[in-house]
Amino acid sequence: MKTLMKYELVINEALRSALMYDMPDEQIYEFISFFGKHIGCDRFYIFEDNKKEHVAVNTYEWCAQGVSKEIDNLQDVDMNIINWWYDIFDEGKNVIIQDVETIKEEHPYTYSTLLKQNVKSLVVCPIRYKDEISAFFGVDNPPINENLGLTTFLDMIATMVVSFLKIRNAQIKTKRAAKLSGYSALAQIYMSMHYINVQTHQFHIVKINNVVLKYLGREALHEKYDIEDNFMKHMRTIYKKFCKPEYLEYEFDFIDLNTLEERLKNRKSIENVFYGKLSGWCRSRFIPVDYDEDGHLLHVLYCVECIDEQKKREDKLLYMAQTDIMTGISNRGSGEKMIERVLNNKVSGMMCLVDCDKFKAINDTYGHMVGDEVIIAIANTLQKSCRDKDVVMRLGGDEFAMFIPGVTEQKCAQSFIDRLFENINNIKIEALEDKKIVISLGACIYDGKEELSFDDLYYRADSAMYQSKKKDGCSATIFRK
Structure with missing residues (x-):
């Protein structure tokens, strides 16, 4: 009885000492x-x-001096x-090793582990509370002949240890819930949000699409703050x-x-x-x-937001920035950049300049609306005569340019050129009646070896165009050095 009272006094004194601290970790230590x-x-x-x-896992440890x-x-x-x-714990008993040498033969792995820590004797007790807490605590090298009383x-x-661990876990859960609750408000602007431990790859689903949730075999998030494992595997499945x-990829x-770090x-x-496939264009983001x-x-x-409408607006603005509004083919700025990229990659081919002969006369005689119709018809014909990988652009007015890779x-x-002229000849503009559209073409060949710019090719093709302009009907000249 006196021994129990002595123990109770010591425990009460320990509690008073622990409660001088505010944080559960400090109290436990x-x-x-x-x-x-x-x-x-x-x-x-x-150990938990x-x-x-x-x-x-050894979560708390006190060591004597030295x-x-x-x-x-x-x-x-x-x-x-x-x-x-654990077998002994299941029997409702504690582990008592009065001399570590006695387990050398029967439990060699335990023996070698304890020996490395200079453990000669120990007493270990289980800590269990429902399914929430499973752990054990103990002491190494207690005073000789104290083991039975010590248990x-x-x-x-x-x-008391269980109580401290419960308080700690409750505080952790409360903090996590508060944090995730704050993220839930932020998640309103996203389609989905995950809170991830980068070091363990564990994660919480803060928000997720219901269709995706059902695909994962779940009608709803069972517990708002459940911890799940292996974020990358989870996302790969989705x-x-x-x-x-x-x-x-x-x-x-x-x-x-x-x-990620x-x-x-x-x-x-x-x-x-x-x-x-659910929402069109999306942007994923790590914060x-x-x-x-x-x-x-x-x-x-890890957040995912739908940017489908934004992407469509951006694509439209990009299209408008790169496209000749009247004809729908590339404008001068975007066309030059495409040809510069081809030249930087040393892709051989043929550069052509095209313009409509006596275009001013068409405008003056039939009006600008007919003139616009002629420009559009030429643009469509140039594009129809070329492949998808060829560059076709309007330089301005009635002037066009093309770069045809592989034609050397x-x-x-x-x-x-013959096929292009035939297609031009087949253009029919109702207001022009039987009058045919006539173009002049100047071309130059790029062999993929010289260091040439767009302006260099333009100069050569323009020199050839000057010769074509001296001839009647659709005519073409290829620049020669």
Whole structure:
């Protein structure tokens, strides 16, 4: 009875000491420190079980002066090493090893693990609370002949340890819930949002499309703040179903958490655009949330937003910026850039300049509306005579230019010109009645070897055009050095 009263007094004193602190982690550490000093052992520690990974993790440890800390070395300890401890716990007993040498033959893995820590004896007690807490705590090298009394003492404080762990877990859950609740408000502007631990790849689904959720076999998010594993596998499953195949590889690279820290270095966010089968054009984005004590990226938000309408507006503006509004073919600015790219890549071909003969007379005689109709008809004919990879552009007024990759021989060039002239000859403008449209063409061949610019080719083709203008009817001249 006196012994129990003595233990109760010590426990009450330990509680008062622990409650001087505000944070659960500080309270737990103070609690085990108090008992470690009182007992006179080398270490007092708590290991918490991760049943999913089948490992035990040293989460709290107090060490006597001069005793080496083991907490950094005892993370993710394979439960198989101490599986016989769990068998004893299941019998409602504590593990008592009065001399570590006695387990050398029967439990060699446990023996070698303890020997490395200079453990000669120990007492370990289980901590279990429903399915929420599964752990054990114990002491290394307690005073000789104190083991049996010590187990009674440890059993008495087990409930207190459970209480501290429950308070800690509740606070963690409350903080996480508050944080995710804040993100839920932010998520309103996104189609989906995930909160991810970059280091463990675990994640929370803050928001997700209901169609995607049903595809994953879930009618709803069962628990708003559930932790799930393997973010990349989760997203790959979704994208294989809902992302256009041609964008899959790029998005898979983008969601790679193993390279994310480097890609986010000194940046507030990174983004990628893909085409989704549910909502059209989408933008995915990683936003850093926080970093660990060593400065490494810890948590990020992965957000997906629909930008289909924005993309359509951007495409329209881009089209207007690059297109001749009257004819629908490339304007001078975009056409020059395309030809410059071809020249930079040393792609051989033929550059042609085309203009309509006596176009001013058509405008003066038949009016500008007919003149516009002629310009449009020539543009359509040039485009019809070319391939998709050929560059066709309007330089302005009645002047046009083309670049035909691969045409480098005189015979091939003449064949293209003949076909073009035939197509021009077939143009019919009702207001012109039987009057035919006549064009002049100047061309030059680029062999893919010279260092030439667009202006260089233009000068050569224009020199040839000058010769064509001296002839009647549709005529063409190819520049010769």
